[in-house]
Amino acid sequence: MQLQPLACAVALLCIATGTAQAQEGHLAAAALPDVTVSASGLQQSSSDMTVPVSVLEGNELIQRRQSNLGETLNGEPGIHSSHFGAGASRPIIRGMDGPRVRLLSDGAPIHDASTISPDHAVVADPLLATQIEVLRGPSALIHGGGAMGGVVNVLDGKVPTAIPSKGYEGSAELRANSAAHEQAGAFALTGGAGNIAIHVEGSKGQADDYRVGRGWPSGSKVQGSFNDTNSASLGLSWVGERGYLGLAYTRQNANYGLPGHNHSYEGCHTHGLHLHCGSHSPAIEDDAHHDDHGHDEAEGVPVVDLRSERVDLRGELRNPLPGFSVLRLRAGKTDYRHHEIEDGTIATTFRNKAHDARIELQHLPVAGWQGVLGLQMSQRRFEAVGADAYIEPTDTRNQGLFLLESYRWNDWRFEAALRHEQQTILASDSSTKASHNGTSASLGAVWKVVPGYQLTASWTHANRLPTAEELYARGLHLATSTYELGNAALRKETAQNIDLGLRKTAGDTTFEVSVFHNRVHNYIHGRTVDALDGLQLLQYSQQDATFTGLEGRLQQRFNQHWGLTVFGDIVRALLDGGEKLPRTPAARLGLRLNGQWQAWQSYAEWVQVARQTRIAAFETETPGYGMLHMGVSYHARTGSGQPWQIYLRANNLNNRLAYAHTSFIKDAAPLTGRNITIGVRMDF
Template structure:
């Protein structure tokens, strides 16, 4: 009897477990999506949406929308196809009680996948959605805002300002933070130049050749940099092709602006046969002195030539490839103010990069992808006081590598990344600069992990850095003992978003940031003639650290999105060069001394876009940062409150006309020996039209910046005392693609 009871109990348990497993296996979650044409931004109907290995798919309706049921906790691959567009696929693990809303952009077959406007994207989480809406510049938006520099192209993005010393060396500043707190990367690899060290050093990224610019903040920053309080600007070009295709495609274009007779042209072609894909591209740019309402800014010319070539062997398991890129530039630094040369300084820069990259996909439940990258960069920078006299010369040889593993090891319901990176940099100077020849080494271990739980989206990341900075010789100098310095630093960041309703979301970010001083901040001692300063470093500097707190609210519904951020940064040992008010009378240059001071930054950002009726859109962006030393007084070089309002109307066959205003309030909170700046409002306008002619597709745009020729000054400009910003500026862009 007892044996019979045990048999019955065992049978019941087996059946119950089987039923439970069957029930879990058949649980599903609803996925809703909307498909757009990446070029015209119109919805795409009659597209097929299916799951690999599943039953027949669904079709997008006349609004471009679809709904699909996907199994919970199973890795599925969703495929989207349409006769007029390139197919698109993505892999995801749906979660219980976590419905997905996707926004997917199809690439028209008339356009080349690599040279074109937008890459398809989908949102695994609200983090990705917010990042794509507020932190990505691509497609039509990238082309219609194109400028001669990357800073000019991104200038109206929320939270960004421009640090400049003339048009050519302009560089973006995010939330009042500049220098190497803002890292620039190309296809995920660090850009090896000196643009972060001085306002006269230009960024060696030419914007005409890029497909997309990602402004990365939050936990993902730690995949690239230990400075969580700044950000990463990653430009995407795919010099090493990562997608396979057959045939030939090409793109070409030109850009002109009247304020400096700036003209830029370039092109790229790509050939695919079997698993082999090769590409080659070039750009050329030239501009004369900048015209302003106050006159001509002398010695503000620039010229750039860029070239790239690359190839990749692409198969189903992954790819491996190699590329070469070079840029040769020459530009002027204006003169005419205290400490400057009467006629300014001419700067010549050359950089080349050899890169190798491979990626391997794994058919495994734990390991999904392995990516290995290596690049070797050479950078040479010369500053001429006269045609025959070099005042300063810098030379860098940089080796950089990273290994990233995309995994599912820890059981979270989203893939994470574990990585290792290393960098070796040889830094050599010449001319009248007295920074010693030095070598810096860096080794970093990092991770990033997103996951979702019951309507909550989480991301967290960490990074440990080891840095050694070694001068060629140890010696006693006026600034202290020049010697080897080593640093161990760590950073951490965590973000959370919670859905308060179907449209309203709230979130927070907590982060711990770290940064080591640069070679120049430690060891500089002498004149920097192009920057018109006498710079003194501090070999006793410790690493900089900071805590960041951020709250944000996000709303998205049909025809409306809005994002509000408020942040507070507390910085220990904030490293910065400050004007001491003293003059070195051997060179008659103002002395800038580097120190580490406790400081804090507070600010907010708001952006919104609303479509009151079809084809008409209103937008606004507001950015504000306030910076103070803990001991009292304002931080230097903090941008004022900035407001950008815009309206655009789409009509006819995709043509769009737009009108915008850019307003900056007066900046009167300044550091000692820093001058205040008056506020201003300028008006900009533009029109752009996509077109198709047989197998050619393109975009033609025209615009006017500073429509009423207003005289205004940028608070972060080192030459604002002698000349205002550009006057009325007519711009035209033409891009054509062939496939």
């Protein structure tokens, strides 16, 4: 029965492209995209990378992006989403999330509260992104040894780097969808003259509670899944012949609901490593059962009121000193705050005030070696006040020195990186101080075996230092139905990662496949040591763990109008002794049929997610599902030559009820049901 929607999609695509043989438009000869990867440190092309990399840009980014970063990237091989309703969703790479996935804004760290809990939104707006880069694995050491899962770099134009050739340039986009009655829009405009460039951009999105697939026992909508977000930025740059220097101010406001919030746990506490909920009675337990089934209207759904303000300083100077080709500067100051509001009253306030600075110097080739060395510093003052303040105020300071070198020899490119970090965390209430340091190193190589074929290999020894939350958490966390106990004795993690890959980059058949094995010594995780009526007691502990996986994509061009893509991924995450890690993504396999004729582009995609039966203690299995996605877009130019497009996409066209195993609230917030999105965009 699941194959019938796919057959219908193929039939529709055949009808749509049936007249294409007489048309001029056609699919280009298949080739893996070769674009510059800013996060590589040496501005390497994607074909020169020693690790798997995904780059979303142009039309692909327009078609893929959602209201948050996690859902935008979900579906790329090796990348999943934490999925906490519609307001908060963070990328999960190779089964790792939180602080093990480093989020960047044009190379600078994003400071919010999303690493602390999955119900906290990422303050990066996909609607305003010009390019999103994902580097998988821990070898991107120039951005931190703690990024064991990978790095996500969101590029934007908020700080202009050049004067537009015609004096101005920009874009505008509007879209709407059916599942949440979302209405969203974004614009960007850059202008300049002489040596001064100015940039202004903004976005606004408003969505109601979204609908889920058919058959959910709790109704058709996820109560509390609404989202209202707006962002605005103003940037000014001085642009010269040798580089630029600019400032930008960005403000983001968001109001979104927290589905699955369970008030029945209020007052629960611990006795040693056991939970005790003294107010529990049969009546209250009935209320807890009532809440578990999504009927939160009686008490009201908690709402996050978020505000983030950031000032960015960015610059680049070519030929700054003898022997050096480029000097790059990134610095920022962030003032982040969000209230969690219950029944119209602020229950908890989270604040995160941070500043960061990063300087890179790229040197000219020395004995064939080209590289970059740099210094990075950051300070974060975090505090939580109120009912859900399960982490005491902390001050985290981090300094890092790094070096990246590259060497070419015939058909080989070699890469080596080294980074040393020092970190100090001061906990205010307990007046305790934790200091850690770590040294990470990586080696990688790309071998162009024959024209169009590449072998890649990388080895990484990486240290991740404990976070303030892992060290000092102590208290009830209602959003995830957990009681968390930190561990001030935690030591640094040490990962030994091997990544092997094979690529075919040209011709009618192209592919990229990689396999990885990541052995992590002293892996830090929240171990469930007790559970009571659905509430779990998590104690941060350390134990060796192993992550092993496979991910890949194969593209086949049949003729000038048709193309087929097969993609998928699988990861296994185990603690020593065979215990599974919680919320490990299920295996996934997808099939995508592409068509193009004249100004039209279309696709039909089937994604099959396996049932997740490899579960941790106190975790439940998650059924598998298959979803059908389709889309079509029309590209044209105005009379004055400005490109514009209109697009239509249908996600989960078969309206399948599906749950994300990676989510803390998978049963309270299933995935979105049938969703039709229509949008229009113009560049000028």
